Amino acid sequence: MKILIIGGVAGGATAAARLRRLSEENEIIIFEKGEQVSFANCGLPYHIGGVIEERSKLLLHTPTSLKTRFNLDVRVFNEVLKINKEAKTVEVSNLITKETYTESYDKLLLSPGAEPFRPNIPGINSNKIMTLRNVADMDRIIAKTKDLKNIAVVGGGFIGLEVAENLVEKGLNVTVIELGNQVMAPVDYEFAKMVQHHAAAKNLNILVNTGVEAFEEKGNEIELKLNNGTTILADAVVFAIGVKPENALAKSAGLDLGVTGGITVDDFMQTSDSNIYAVGDAVEVSHYINQAKVLIPLAWPANRQGRIVADNITRGNKISYKGTLGTSIIKFFDLTVAATGLNEKLLKRYNIPYRTVTVTRGNHASYYPGATNIVLKMNFGEDGTIYGAQALGQEGVDKRIDVIATAIKGNLTIYDLQEIEIAYAPPYNSAKDPVNILGYVAENMLNDDVRFINYDQLDDYLLNENAVLIDVRSKTEFENGAIPNAINMDVDTLRDNLDFFDKNKKYVIYCQIGLRGYLAQRILRNHNIYSVNLNGGYGLWKPLNS
Template identity: 50%
Template sequence: MSASSTDPVKKIVIVGGVAGGASAAARARRLSEASEIVVLERGNDPSFANCGMPYYVGGQIATRDKLLVSPIERLQQRYRLDVRVRQSVEKIDREKKQVEVRDLTTGKVYTESYDKLILAPGAAPLRPPLPGIDLPGIYTLRNLDDADRLLAAAHGAKQAVIIGGGFIGLEMAENLVHRGIKTTVVERNTQILTPWDAEMAAPVAEHLKSKGVELILGDSAESFAESGGGLVVRLGSGADLPADMVVLSIGVKPENQLAVDAGLEVGPRGGIKVAPTMQTTDPDIYAVGDAVETTDAITGEPTQIPLAGPANRQGRIAADHIFGRDSTYRGTQGTAVVGVFDMTAAMTGLSEKACERLAIPCEKVYIHPAHHAGYYPGAQGMTLKLLFSPRDGRVLGAQAIGGDGVDKRIDVIAMAIQGKMTVYDLEEAELCYAPQYGSAKDPVNMAGFAAAGVLRGDQPVLHCHAADNCLVLDVRTPGEHAAGAIDGAVNIPLEELRERHGELPKDQKILAYCKVGQRGYMATRLLNQLGYETANLSGGMTTHEHRQQAVGSLPVSAP
């Protein structure tokens, strides 16, 4: 059902702009010309591209105006919205259906009635109560005013410390390096990008180091102090890091106080609980964006993942439902991408460690294809990890790292997850191909081939951490073997294996490996047909090295 001139006039009050609130407001106006729509934004800018702020600080985005997705004048003139900035909503009276608002410029307090209320307060950067945390020179990044302060601080700064190795932390590290600032990232976990599996994040960490970023893992800030006109960050390990500026990027917490005070239900991590229609426990109050608790699209379990795409869709769905449309949120699958200098890391769905935590059975394969045909100039390598159900092959998640084309493959697999597809569907996916864009057998197809081969028994696989009691067979060339091999591996090149397989025992399981898994797969097929019990090391030596970077797995010998 769509809104029309016969619809009852509704007054919609939206608390907060940016992604969720602004998209809800624009959608509501498109559905109803008759409604009064009031947007109350606490900051100075009702609709801006917060994901672009690190690049504004780094100078990649030259002017602040480029970050204004919909300036206030456009929202007022094009959509006829009543947009008010510097307005803090401080109380909801659910019985009277009105909110109490404080004008932060004048101090005036007034009330605003509503028929429907949409909460889009977002999430605030965590600022733990550490000694010295409020000293000048310690910044967070939430809005354009924060970005302006960071930009001003970056001019003249020589060294910076970033606390946190997540999306914003790594993007800030790249952009401060672009400004010539010596940058250190401190992450309390033993890996950066904690939603990723460790072996997939490890090459990104190595890439950061290669670009001059100092990376300290497994340590955390304990206190901050002034020193010689700058700051000193004291770590839990006792180390002191000098800095001209400090950026806190250790996560966010939902801005839920307004909802809590109004008696709306929140989850254990503070997210405002909503139905698929984005209604809270009060049917006249909706909530969208980083402040809400939704469901995981794969597991159906409660989750909180602050991403711009879901926030925009949730705002649209809330407006749809207000005007009688049958629109619901399908859940969040955590599709995300981050650029780290000239490397890209992307993921969708469940990680392996999430499957382990939730006791969800999963199998995995690794592939290392080029992003387009290898014979066409400029082919860049990538690593793609695919997680799937060992029972029916349903795709559970994927992660990829590399250069060009990483985001494209994860987007395709994200759609496969949303469609509840299997690895057999990935085998059959028909994707566009020309040599400068992809391969006739796209990396998505190749991941499907490898995973389906595991399920069919055509390609038994083992992984680096499960190779005990195996005879390890290196089927690479003698030169490759001499340059570095898994400790104790027997080297029989694939091209000689048919003639020399008799050198191998039939009473011991064999783990075959090569550089990326392809020759190991062919060796596995060959030996199993000759009566050996053989498995392929998925992803080959390349994945082994990634895992070794992350957790120090099997030793590698080298001359």
């Protein structure tokens, strides 16, 4: 069998290696229009910052090593111009010799990836504006920013923020400009706010709700005209507002495209032509939670799909791809931020009713040195279905999100989260994991054992319900900063002060993270006093209001 693969990174490279392991006989040719195959694209920002010191470490394989080890025919600087699906051939241009030639195939795999989105803004073609997709782009950013001082990064997504962090670590002045009302789309607003506070502490300037209307070169600098009427000057711009699937080849070949513009594939990753498969950032996938058609350009799905396609090509369509959960993670200075499944923004967009719970707990036993807090949020349904989770902290964030992603794949509910028997010793955890706690609190909510309001409901609730705000932390904590108009009553004194409370009034309780607030609410509740607890406590409210 003769198998052609278009695109030699992530999904394409994975498929090729697996295809070879499954058969020594197939002829496998990889066409890559760039210089490199099988490079570590997720590592690019870290070489810009010097964290990954050696550029060569990013080049996981070369055409020669792929030939030697896997007997693959890898053709870099070879761009496929056209697919003739009836004839089962492709037309290829050798970008070095400028020659064009035809290759036939039995099976064709499209793994073209996605390209940085560059809208038609005046001045966008300035060579002071760079994007980051491959090793050549990375080299260009390193070379161009070498002796510069002020860099503007347009786009506050993962790539924008990773590049920004790395440039700051190199000592540059960086401003991130984000059109939306928050950075880091996979997490909800309050998490993005915490990220933005952390950025400020690291001297990274982030402007949200800010768009670029035009670029204009001014001598050695470039001016960004912003949609708020102001301008900023930079020495160079990294443009990273997102990516769009490379669908041109598929489209011109007459393959079906989805509503998102991604290449349409079935469960076996087969396109509308049965001899052509497609994987990675270029395909439209079903979201694992609700089967919505989405583009989720991440490395894990690309690799998984590549493996599946290799099996399906070699052994017939037997393995199906079950959809993408969108688990993602970013290191951002001292923080780790991660998410899986559907966030509140998406749940609202899809009209899925949900509840949300936020807990703050140590990454490990508080009495063991070095404990730091994780803020962990989960969105779930009335029936206990887990829709998604988000986490932020310094250590142990990845573990909790991976556990929840696993729980979702196991169809575990919020009740089951309580029963996840984690590995506990003081350096690693507490005897109740934050994930267990999420399950407990979520059940308390569904049982109406605890009532929450979210940070964005607080002001309206206080006004509309004429409610009284009670801070149940210690006097010292209260005096160090509290929500305006709160009355301080330490949870430990509550039982002695029940006379204070009016059974005809409503109370909003908060503490630092929600734990003492929960106990306070239980005490009041057991005395028939109505209260609601502020989700996430003062710890979450503070960054949202400063």
